[in-house]
Amino acid sequence: MTAPLPLTILGGYLGAGKTRLVNRLLRDAGGRRIAVLVNDFGDLAVDADLIEAEGDDLIALAGGCVCCSYGDDLTTAIATLRALPAPPDVLLLEASGVAMPGAIGAAAGLMPGVTLAGIAVLADATRLPALLADRYLADTIERQVQAADLLLVTKSDLTDPAPTEAALARAAPGVPVAPVDAATPALVLARHAARPRPETRHAARHLTRLLPADAPTDPDALARDLAADPRVTRAKGCLIDLSGHPRLLQLVGTDYEITAAPPGAALGVVTISVPI
Amino acid sequence: MTITLYPARKIVTMNPARPHATHVAVRDGVILGAGTKAELSGWGEMRVDARFADKVLMPGLIEGHCHLMEGALWAKTYTGFFDRTDPEGVTHPGCRDIDAVIDRLRAGLARAPGAPLPGWGLDPIYFGNTRVTRADLDRVSGTVPVGVMHASGHIMNLNTPALEAAGLLREGINHPGVPLGDDGLPTGELKGPDVMTPAGAHVGFDRDMLACDAPGMRAFGKLCVRAGVTTATDLAARLNEEAVQTMLRVTAEPDYPARVVCHRFHHGVTPEELIAQVEDLRDRSTDMCRMGRIKVIMDGSIQGFSARLRAPGYFNGAPNGLWYITPEHLRTILTEAFARDLQVHTHTNGDEATQLLIETxxxxxxxxxxxDHRLTVQHCQLADRAQLARLAGLGACVNLFANHHFYWGDEHYRLTVGPERAERMNAARTALDLGLTVGIHSDAPITPLAPLFTAWAAETRLTASGRVQGAHERITRAEALWAITMGAAHTLRIEQEVGSIEAGKRADFAVLDDDPETADDLRDVGIWGTVQGGRPFEAAAL
Incomplete structure (x- = not known):
């Protein structure tokens, strides 16, 4: 019996940017063999230059990745993937626009050979506040974002993301929010338990942000910036300092301390702040 | 070309200009006319076929919402509460308690010892609403996997070996559709397609629950003959190329007795692909296999608490149901379909789904x-008067789920929507008064394929416990008979070809032993069989 495959669910409403993110993750896979699961190929436009060969329900992609349509039958699709000569390292399931990622996650928990790594839900900064106020869709969008353990804000280049961040803080308090640019394969495909996250659920209306820490950073400088920001009330997370050592940053109000990071800690700093 | 003249005790034509006749003349599968022998003699020499001399003829009945899988289901063991007749004409008595269900399943197991045993039709609502557990089904077998689908299609029960085979007999399961017992293990009840479908594969259910193979289609044809049905729908089909070929091939068999109208459902393809595929299928349609229609599934079911309801929501406080399509995709599909004159039927159970449809x-x-787009709102169970008025103004048709009054009416009253809305569910009277074309349906296999029963259900609105639920929404016998002939034909846009017995239409008849206009109870009207395209099919000779 081989180890179960970690499954990350990528949710979010129609047009939130799921397909764009999937293509970027495939491009940046860095040797990980990612299997992308879509309800049907009609749902996902994989960039043509990534495609190496197309079959009926399996598309071979560059770098050993595959894209698989599962129709109504996720179990069989996953068994097929596990039986490949070079099985994938991780599964990335793109949920359709009105699907409930939490329900898919619960169903995945029943499947042999799969373990749920996490649920990332995308929020389109140009639409999310309106969707959360839509008479037909509000409860669907709420259920989607509440099921997430990571919220990724997209299209911030088109509009100010602050209203979306505030709306997410109200709808899904305590779930870390990060810009989609921070969504590296390491972050999105990481097991939920290994992701930086707040230790406690905070009161509604507080913003929970995830600051990526991919590049070496001066921890003191970052901590000073956070301490100087009157909105930030707490911060905790790991980063690599300028000499290449992992460091743990912990901040409450304006007090902070920087210590050696525990071994194996995921990189990234979660901040809790009051809204603007 | 030979002309056949059928004298009958009575012919109920559904042609308002000539509602009754004694004779019908047929040439080459087409009706020359209905009237007296003298009136029809002008057509020339005729062969008189007196086999229906003591029968009553109606237009062949049209089931406007069912699924061909009813035919395939009879390969599995029926465990429902009500008597139900299989394609071969054998009536399986209802299982009135759990012991009867166990006995029925044991008999099924004895026919194929050792093979995983699928059953269907279970309805423990009628057993005092007790929960069925794996311990119950372990009495059928402690070693062979056994699984039984509930009548509603929303719950499945497994025995212990089946749970083991599905990898579910373990602690630590955390899923709302898998209730756990005091021992921390699943009770054996599975709720919802995402848990039922993978588990069902271990007890002999096809993963594509709506699929129907050629033998299943032939069995379905026999059910049609027994029900007096000459045109039936397959209202939610994937219609991949293999399925299309099977449909075209089987319906072209010389003795296939039913015209099948298939709707391609919207799942699994983009709206653009859907439109392109359905346009192609329209061009490949035959008289006996009508394709080129779209089914859009908007929400879930009321008894599964997955229909989208407006305020005040579910009577028992259950959270609102699920959307199965985004409003954007709905808009795209309707816009493109209307522009191309492709007819759309929508699965629209809850009144919030109806509202979104109306506004779109x-x-x-x-x-x-x-x-004349004639978008048909299928189920449309909770639409109120204001919504039905708007649908009438939009040129829509409705096909109401009249059988629900009988099978789940008491549950709707008590649990799902409460007394007030239960009494106005499937508002056929209001819809007719507002000028809507009204069909009524069985959604077979959810309830049995039997339009005369469905007409009875709309006429009486009796629940299984014997209450009249919403007397003000009852329709007359004549209106109910219209709904299962011309009404259904109109919703399928085939009313110029079928649905009445009059000159130029297909020679499709339901051949009845009794007069449906005067019978005390429509359910008791005997059915000899059908004539379809001029070909007689006797149920007893199938």
Whole structure:
């Protein structure tokens, strides 16, 4: 019996940017063999230059990745993937626009050979506040974002993301929010338990942000910036300092301390702040 | 070409200009006319076929919402509460308690010892609403996997070996559709397609629950003959190329007795692909296999608490149901379909789904009217008067789930929507008064394929416990008989070809032993069989 495959669910409403993110993750896979699961190929436009060969329900992609349509039958699709000569390292399931990622996650928990790594839900900064106020869709969008353990804000280049961040803080308090640019394969495909996250659920209306820490950073400088920001009330997370050592940053109000990071800690700093 | 003249005790034509006749003349599968022998003699020499001399003829009945899988299901063991007749004409008595269910399943197991045993039709609501557990089904077998689908299609029960085979007999399961017992293990009840479908594969259920193979289609044809049905729908089909070929091949068999109208459902393809595929299928249609129609599934079911309801929501406080399509995709599909004159039927159970449909149609049709689109709102169970009035104004038709009054009416009253809305569910009277074309349906296999029963259900609105639920929404016998012939034909846009016995239409008849206009109870009307395209099919000779 081989180890179960970690499954990350990528949710979010129609047009939130799921397909764009999937293509970027495939491009940046860095040797990980990612299997992308879509309800049907009609749902996902994989960039043509990534495609190496197309079959009926399996598309071979560059770098050993595959894209698989599962129709109504996720179990069989996953068994097929596990039986490949070079099985994938991780599964990335793109949920359709009105699907409930939490329900898919619960169903995945029943499947042999799969373990749920996490649920990332995308929020389109140009639409999310309106969707959360839509008479037909509000409860669907709420259920989607509440099921997430990571919220990724997209299209911030088109509009100010602050209203979306505030709306997410109200709808899904305590779930870390990060810009989609921070969504590296390491972050999105990481097991939920290994992701930086707040230790406690905070009161509604507080913003929970995830600051990526991919590049070496001066921890003191970052901590000073956070301490100087009157909105930030707490911060905790790991980063690599300028000499290449992992460091743990912990901040409450304006007090902070920087210590050696525990071994194996995921990189990234979660901040809790009051809204603007 | 030979002309056949059928004298009958009575012919109920559904042609308002000539509602009754004694004779019908047929040539080459087409009706020359209905009237007296003298009137019809002008057509020339005729062969008189007196086999229906003591029968009553009606237009062949049309089931406007069912699924061919009913035919395939009879390969599995029926465990329902009500008597039900299989394609071979054998009536399986209802299982009145759990012991009867166990006995029935044991008999099924004895026919194929050792093979995983699928059953269907279970309805523990009628056993005092007790929960069925794996311990119950372990009495059928402690070693062979056994699984039984409930009548509603929303719950499945497994025994212990089946749970083991599905990898579910373990602690630590955390899923709302898998209730756990005091021992921390699943009780054996599975709720919802995402848990039922993978588990069902271990007890002999096809993963594509709506699929129907050629033997299943032939069995379905026999059920049609027994029910007096000459045109039936396959209202939610994937219609991949293999399925299309099977449909075309089987319906072209010389003794296939039913015209099948298939709707391609919207799942699994983009709206653009859907439109392109359905346009192609329209061109490949035959008289016996009508394709080129779209089914859009908007929400779930009321008894599964997955229909989208407006305030005040579910009577028992259950959270609102699920959307199965985004409003954007709905808009795209309707816009493109209206522009191409492709007919759309929508699965629209809850009144919030109905409202979204109304508003979307209003937007699209205000911009670009579509002549005679006849979008048909299927189920439409909770629509109120105001919604039905708007649907009438939009040129829509409704096909109401009249059988629900009988099978789940008491549950709707008590649990799902409460007394007030239960009494106005499937508002056929209101819809007719507002000028809507009304069909009524069985959704077979959810309830049995039997339009005369469905007409009875709309006429009486009796629940299984014997209450009249919503007397003000009852329709007359004549209106109910219209609904299962011309009404259904109109919703399928085939009313110029079928649905009445009059000159130029297909020679499709339901051949009845009794007069449906005067029978005390429509359910008791005996059915000899059908004539389809001029070909007689006797149920007893199938």
């Amino acid at each position: 149609m209003t937007d699209i049709l205000s911009e670009r009217p579509a002549a």
